[in-house]
Amino acid sequence: MIIKPTLRNNIFLSAHPLGCEHYVNDLFEEAKQLPNFGGPKRVLIIGGSSGYGLSSRVTLAQNAQASTINVSYESRPKDQRTGTAGYWNNVAFIKQAQSLDSKHYDIIGNAFSHQTKAITIDKIKETFGQIDLLVYSLASGARPxxxxxxxxYSAIKPIGEDLVGKTVDIASKEIRDIHIKAATPEEVQGTVYVMGGEDWQLWVEALEKAGCLSKGFKTISYSYVGSGAMDQIYRSGTIGKAKDHLEDTALAMNSWLKDKYQGEAVISSSKAVTTKASVFIPGFVSYISCLFEVMKELGNHESILAHKHLLFKDMVYGDKRLVDAKNRIRVDHHEMEPRVQELTKRYLQQYQNESIFELSGTQLFLTEVHHNNGFGYADIDYDQDVDLEAILPKLDNLFDYNG
Known part of the structure; x- marks a missing residue:
């Protein structure tokens, strides 16, 4: 199969196995250049196949010598379908992790289901006994x-008033007008159900009931506060309501985890980075392109891997934690600096048409989006045939499947 990037509405429908391996290998190489730190030794990651979750898994495995179990909902290659980038990221991670003095497992399944939770608990009991850290990094547009x-289903919409603006079409490299109607009450409720904190709490409760939480157990989930430039579609929109629920869930769980396990439940307010989820948010491509441009100019831009390394080394397991009044860990402090936000808003006003593609920040974002799906690497021949059927049987036994 000749595998080329195929996009629809900024969503990649194809992934290149060799490119995904390149991407994961680069994450490990970056982690090797960073200092090690004392941290958890037994980690469960919900949504560790890409984005924040994958970078968390890499730095915890490489820099904290942690063993990990990842739960992710990925598609295997079949017929003319390449399989998801997350599937191949999992394969590449396991290959890299073979050189580590730790154990790593993947469970492919619907993280929302009771069955997947039960399978995961059985795997924990079989391998680790208990876990020291649960990272909840699940991104989904629907929840059964x-x-x-x-x-x-969730709906990424404003609340109260329609949103009129512009967005970037990644495939055509064009600026398109957008008009998004305000969310209905049912859409708000659905978004909170999908993206809020209920499933995170169900995971913690199921693990606690099964006796899988160690003394000092921590759990962390990722949120985003964002800037005023994104308020209408983010914190003031349906996603914001879901994040409010997620953050309230953390406060509630933190109380009893502290009392019973001397542990904690915390929220990390993350920096805007290139992930599969970031292309779903209307207007976010323009914002992150301008943000990258500004932070590169000011010298405080950081990769997703470096961002998560900083979070765990300094703020979760170190003594340099920055928190706000809602007890959120503010690892987005560089993005939220007044000077950064001022310049980003200025660039957003200045580059409202195709001129945005002249920015090095935009080019960096587009490159990272392609890399996330295994494309755009100069040392890979994308005209070369890839025999997925030949490599699939050798790799398929790496994972436990639920559905």
Whole structure:
């Protein structure tokens, strides 16, 4: 199969196995250049196949010598479908991790289901006994009700007033007008159900009931506060309501985890970085392109791997934690500096048309988006045939499957 990038509405429908391996190898090479730190030794990551979750897994494995279990919902290659980037990222991670003095496992399944939780708990008991850290980094547009099977969908929309603006089409490299109607109450409720904190809490409760939490157990989930430039579609929109629920969940869980395990539940307010989820948010491509441009100019731009390394080394397991009034760890402090936000807003006003593609920040974002799916590497021949069927049987036994 000749694998080329295929996009629809900024979503990649194809992934290149060799490119995904290149991407994961680069994460490990970057981690090797960073200092090690004392941290957890047994980690469960929900959503560790890409983005924040994958970078968390790499730095915890490489720099803290942690063993990990990852739960992610990925598609295997089949017929003319390449399989998801996350699937191949998992394969590449396991290959890299073979050189580490630790154990690593993957469970492919719907993290929202009772069955996947049960399979994961069995794996923990079989391998680790208990876990020291749960990283909840799940990004999904839909969540099946685990009791009824009804699928609830999220909606990335403003609340109260329609949003009129512009967005970047990654495939055509054009600026397109957008008009997004304000969310209905049902859409707000659905987004909170999918993207809020309920499933995170269900994971913690299931693990606690099974006796899988160690003394000092910590759990962390990722949020985003964002700037005024993104308020209408983010914190003041449906996503913001979901993040409010996620953050309230952390405060509630933190109380009883502290009392029973001398542990904690915390929220990390992350910096805007290039992830698969970032292309879904209307207007976010323009914002992050201008942000990258500014932070590169000011010398405080950081990669997603470096960002997560800083979080765990200094703020979760170190003594340099920055928190706000809601007890959120503010690892987004560089992005939120007044000078950074001022210049980013200025660039957003200045580059409202195709001139945005002249920015090095935009080019960096586009490069990272392609790398996230295994494309755009100069040392890979994308005209070369890839025999997925030949490599699949050798790799398929790496994972436990649930569905």
């Amino acid at each position: 009700n685990p009791d009824t099977g009804e699928v609830i």
